[in-house]
Structures are given as structure tokens and as C-alpha cells.
Amino acid sequence: DSEPRKEDLKQIIEMMDGFKASKALFTASNMCVFDLLQRRPGLDAAQVAQEIKASVKGTKCLLEACVSLGLLTTCQKQVYKNSDLAKCFLLSDAPFSLQGYIQHCDKMVWPLFSHLDSAVRDGTNQREKAFGRKSKDMFQDTVYSNQEVKLRFMNAMHSIAKVTGKAVATAFDLSSFKTACDLGGCTGAMAYEFTKAHPQLSVTVFDLPAVVEMSEHFHPLHTDNRVSFVAGDFFKDELPRADLYILARILHDWPDENVHILLSKIADACTSGCGLLLSEIFLDEDRRGPSRGLLQALSMSEGKQRSATEYSLLLKSHGFTTAHRLTDNLLDAMLCIKETASLQSH
Ligand code: SAM
Numbered sequence: 001d002s003e004p005r006k007e008d009l010k011q012i013i014e015m016m017d018g019f020k021a022s023k024a025l026f027t028a029s030n031m032c033v034f035d036l037l038q039r040r041p042g043l044d045a046a047q048v049a050q051e052i053k054a055s056v057k058g059t060k061c062l063l064e065a066c067v068s069l070g071l072l073t074t075c076q077k078q079v080y081k082n083s084d085l086a087k088c089f090l091l092s093d094a095p096f097s098l099q100g101y102i103q104h105c106d107k108m109v110w111p112l113f114s115h116l117d118s119a120v121r122d123g124t125n126q127r128e129k130a131f132g133r134k135s136k137d138m139f140q141d142t143v144y145s146n147q148e149v150k151l152r153f154m155n156a157m158h159s160i161a162k163v164t165g166k167a168v169a170t171a172f173d174l175s176s177f178k179t180a181c182d183l184g185g186c187t188g189a190m191a192y193e194f195t196k197a198h199p200q201l202s203v204t205v206f207d208l209p210a211v212v213e214m215s216e217h218f219h220p221l222h223t224d225n226r227v228s229f230v231a232g233d234f235f236k237d238e239l240p241r242a243d244l245y246i247l248a249r250i251l252h253d254w255p256d257e258n259v260h261i262l263l264s265k266i267a268d269a270c271t272s273g274c275g276l277l278l279s280e281i282f283l284d285e286d287r288r289g290p291s292r293g294l295l296q297a298l299s300m301s302e303g304k305q306r307s308a309t310e311y312s313l314l315l316k317s318h319g320f321t322t323a324h325r326l327t328d329n330l331l332d333a334m335l336c337i338k339e340t341a342s343l344q345s346h
Contacts, residue, residue, distance in 0.1 A: 069162035100155030165193030187218035
């Protein structure tokens with residue numbers, strides 16, 4: 001047998017080590033290493049250890065691992081500073097901070113993935129095994145039943161929406177819409193991006209009462225009151241009236257039955273010419289990527305990941321025409337327009 005190619009071996013080993021890199025990043029973030037080195041750049045391992053109340057040996061290993069991952073820089077004197085990557089994404093007060101999402105990955109996604117073999121065997125999510133609680137509705141039974149878990153989840157959604165929101169908000173010309181309703185709009189992060197990008201637009205964020213009651217913790221400092229909040233259940237309650245409905249990272253969480261209930265409620269609320277802006281990861285049509293979407297599907301939520309064509313067919317069955325766009329960002333977008341009754345009958 002010929003020797004394996006060097007790059008093949010490297011690729012497979014890097015994949016095997018991926019979880020170690022993730023956990024090193026999560027741990028350094030949890031221990032506030034990046035915030036500390038931003039306030040006091042140039043500390044050595046012993047000084048960092050003292051500040052984060054950890055062993056010198058462990059801290060040195062963690063800092064060196066972070067250097068190797070491109071999160072920190074160091075020099076001959078063996079003192080440490082944040083890299084540009086860390087400054088952009090890992091400081092708690094950075095505009096594009098992913099800290100909230102990192103905590104969610106560490107505390108929520110990691111435990112689910114540590115039961116991946118059971119998840120694959122059973123084809124079901126492992127929330128009960130991971131968190132010791134039976135749950136029918138992931139949001140109402142697992143995430144929102146505990147205040148700390150709820151805030152962590154909201155922070156996660158907030159941070160990822162801030163990073164992805166602009167690309168979604170600017171993917172299409174929305175100048176003909178005056179009012180929008182962001183269904184499952186969580187902290188309003190996406191809604192604020194929409195109002196920033198579209199000066200004519202007001203957005204109502206519609207989400208469960210448990211979420212809306214915390215929304216003021218996430219208001220940006222400067223707002224012009226074009227974002228408002230309404231509490232309700234999008235499967236049961238009447239939807240606020242709007243020219244444009246937004247569904248960002250909602251449909252992949254639900255089985256077809258719920259998706260149809262929600263889409264028919266939106267279709268009923270839409271008059272001809274109203275829009276629905278859908279934002280999800282669109283799987284490649286041949287389902288070979290992107291691995292971001294296919295790996296997320298392994299969490300075995302009750303829903304599934306779909307391609308643009310699959311979403312398009314779903315939307316068409318509810319009387320929408322669709323145009324989609326790959327945003328070259330973490331989330332893709334599809335603009336769907338409600339057809340007039342006469343067009344629909346053709
Ligand atoms: N749209 C946001 C974004 O893209 O960042 C948040 C997406 S998060 C995965 C799903 C959101 O749907 C959560 O904010 C959750 O509270 C909300 N949600 C779940 N079930 C709901 C329901 N029955 N009625 C209204 N909102 C719901």
C-alpha cells in the first residue's frame with residue numbers, strides 16, 4: 001500500500017482535533033481571557049492565571065493553544081495580546097461579539113452533541129439525556145423554563161443576528177414595504193438591522209411572552225422607535241398585520257405539520273403583493289453542503305434543514321412566488337411575494 005498523502009492525513013487529524021479547538025475557545029471565552037487581555041495587553045501566563053484564578057500550568061497551556069489557533073499573539077517575552085480575530089468577535093462589548101453564541105454552543109449544543117450516537121440511533125434530539133428534562137416544545141419546555149438558560153439563549157440569538165442581520169436585511173430591495181413583522185424575532189436584533197437598512201420601514205417583533213418580557217435588556221442605545229414588540233404564540237394567536245413578514249431561522253426548527261400551520265397563517269394574513277422574507281441556511285441542491293447546515297441538522301431538532309428548492313416548493317404551496325439569494329454570509333435569504341388570487345389559479 002502506498003503511504004497516505006500528507007494533506008489527507010492533515011485534513012483528517014484536523015477534523016479529529018476540531019472539538020479540542022472548540023472547547024479551548026469556549027473555555028478561554030468563559031474565563032474572560034480575551035476581555036482581560038484587552039484591558040491589560042501584554043500580561044504573561046502567571047499574571048493571567050492570577051487574574052482568572054486558575055493554575056499557571058493550565059493557563060499557559062490554554063494561552064499557547066489560543067496562540068496556535070490565531071486567537072492570541074505572543075512575542076519573545078512570552079506575553080500575550082488579542083489577535084485581530086479575537087478583537088472582532090470575542091470581546092464581550094465588541095459590536096460583532098459572538099460571546100453569547102459561544103456560551104450557547106458550550107452549554108447547550110456541546111451536551112447535545114456528546115450524545116450524538118444515541119441521537120443518530122434514535123433519530124431524536126437528546127435534550128432529556130443532556131439536560132435531564134423531558135420536553136415537547138424545545139423553547140417553552142427547555143429553554144424558557146429557567147431564567148438563566150433563557151437569557152443565555154437570547155444572548156446567543158442576539159449575537160448571531162447582529163453578525164448576520166445586515167446581509168439578510170440588504171439581500172433584496174424592500175423599499176415598497178412600510179411595515180414588517182419579524183415572527184420569532186427574539187431580542188429584536190434582526191429588526192434593528194432592518195430598520196437601519198430601510199429608513200421607511202417599521203418592524204414589529206412577535207415572539208413568546210417569556211422572550212418579549214426581557215426584550216428591553218437588548219435595546220440598542222440609540223433607537224428611533226421604529227421597532228416594537230408584541231407577545232404571542234405564532235401557532236395559536238392572531239399575527240400582527242404587516243406588508244412584509246420575516247421568518248429568520250424559524251422553519252428549520254419545526255416538523256412539516258407546524259411549518260404548514262405557520263405558513264398558512266401568514267398566507268391568510270397577507271393581502272396580494274405582501275411579502276415574506278425567509279432566512280435560513282439553504283442546503284446545496286445535491287445536499288453535499290454546506291457542512292454548517294448539515295452539522296446543525298445532527299442536533300436532531302424536531303425540524304430539518306432544506307434546500308432553496310424545497311423551501312420554494314413549500315412557499316409555492318401557500319400561494320407565494322419566490323426569488324432566493326445566497327448572501328455569502330452565514331444565512332441565505334428568499335423573498336416570497338403573495339400572488340393575487342387570479343395568478344394563483346393558473
Ligand atoms: N429570528 C431570530 C434570529 O434569526 O436570530 C431568532 C431565531 S430562534 C432559532 C427561534 C425564535 O422563535 C425564538 O426567539 C423563539 O422564542 C421563537 N419562537 C419559538 N416558538 C414560538 C412560538 N410558538 N411563537 C412565537 N415565537 C416562537
